[in-house]
Amino acid sequence: MLKRLDLNLLPVLEILLEEQSVTAAAARLHLSQSAVSKQLTRLREVFDDPLFERTAYGLKPTPKALSLAPELRQCLQQLAQFTRPDTFEPALSQRQFRMHLVETTYSLTFPHFMPSLLAQAPGVSLNCQTWRLDTMDRLLRCDIDLAIGCREWDERSPMHVNHIPDDLCHVELVQDYxxxxxxxxxxxxxxxxxxxxxxxxxxxxxxxxxxxxxxxxxxxxxxxxxxxxxxxxxxxxxxxxxxxxxxxxxxxxxxxxxxxxxxxxxxxxxxxxxLIPGAYLLMWHKHFEHDLSHKWLRELIISQVLPSITPRV
Structure with missing residues (x-):
């Protein structure tokens, strides 16, 4: 199968699994729908499985596609690490970062770091979604690059900062009450x-x-x-x-x-x-700790947000 497998097809499969829609996948990949449909045809040939079934609500992954998802994610992470450059030039990067944020943090953080991001890295983009119940799991699976969420410093809270999993790194951006x-x-x-x-x-x-x-x-x-x-x-x-x-x-x-x-x-x-004030934390998986582009983004966020926040505790 390796002789028939084009590694460029793997990100297409990942996005199809996430979007379960050729139209949405094409938009994210900046390709035409016909191009994505052709790549799906090639994926079906490689894996000898339909992978997706069309329904009134979009594409439904087959059991084979669902079984591939965890290994596919791990494979793409390893490939990204294998091909990671030794230097990072923000002005030349076209990377898209995936973030989840608590909705109240947009106004507290984005006005402070986005102007610098747009000036330094005009080709970089952020794909942001609202924090969800599965956000911590997605951080642990490295499905997303960064997240900004709420945690507590009060010992009486089950959401205490010390309960964050060891595989996740974090920096406090803002305290609030x-x-x-x-x-x-x-x-x-x-x-x-x-x-x-x-x-x-x-x-x-x-x-x-x-x-x-x-x-x-x-x-x-x-x-x-x-x-x-x-x-x-x-x-x-x-x-x-x-x-x-x-x-x-x-x-x-x-x-x-x-x-x-x-x-x-x-x-x-x-x-x-x-009550002891809580905090908004920037979080990421330690897998990205030495990723130069990832490091650039998180250091940009931290350096621009922290000085701009007036203490209110």
Whole structure:
């Protein structure tokens, strides 16, 4: 089979497995759909299997294709390492980096490092997706290059920084803490602000970054108490709009909250429970530690973001 296998077909198979669509794969590969279809035909001949079946919802991988996926990923990583250049020139690079980010980190980080990236490496691109439940697994499999996610420094949290797997490297970019948001004429503003007042109202919760609950809830649970969550959402902008029009209280990261609440009629109050500030971490697999282009990108992010963040803890 090696005589028939063109190594250039392997990235095509990887992207087809990820996208399960010839159209989407062609867009990512910057090829025509007919070119990708021809390469899929060649892959079917090489592996003597259909690999994908057409359905109303796109391409469905065959059992053979699914069995190839883990070995394919490992093979491509080894090939990339084998062919990795000894030098890296940002101005000449055409590399596409894959990143997952918690949505609240875009505004905190991208305005600071992207201008330098575009100036230094005009051919480099970032394929960014919102942090998902499987992001940590994808980092561990080296499916993505980098991720920016939330972790806690408070010992009471199961999401403590020390629980990050040993195979992952990380650097703290920003520390942040929780604030409570409510409409400007909320009745709680006329009361003494304490834990009892906080818990006497219903709450609006936004789940993001693969985190279904907050440190605040972990601490309340340890004390045998809990919030009354009226609505769970995944979109902060919609949550802010609902908070503005109701008596629901919304807990949110302070940096993001203060940046976006200018567009809403909202008031902020501190958390009624003392919490150690959490952090946004830049994470990557140690497999990429000596990858020169990867090192260039992460050092660029760190060097541009860290000095730009004003301490707020």
């Amino acid at each position: 929780t604030v409570c948001l409510m409409r400007r004429d909320h009745p709680a503003l006329a009361q003494e602000w304490n834990l009892d007042t906080f818990l006497s109202y219903r709450h609006l919760q936004v789940a993001f970054g693969g985190i279904e609950h907050w440190l605040l809830d972990d601490v309340l649970q340890l004390e045998g108490r809990q919030r009354d969550i009226a609505v769970n959402m995944t979109d902060f902008q919609s949550a802010l709009a609902l908070c503005e029009q109701s008596d629901l209280i919304l807990c949110a990261p302070s940096r993001y909250a203060f940046a976006v609440m200018k567009s809403f009629e909202l008031q902020s109050l501190p958390s009624p429970i003392k």
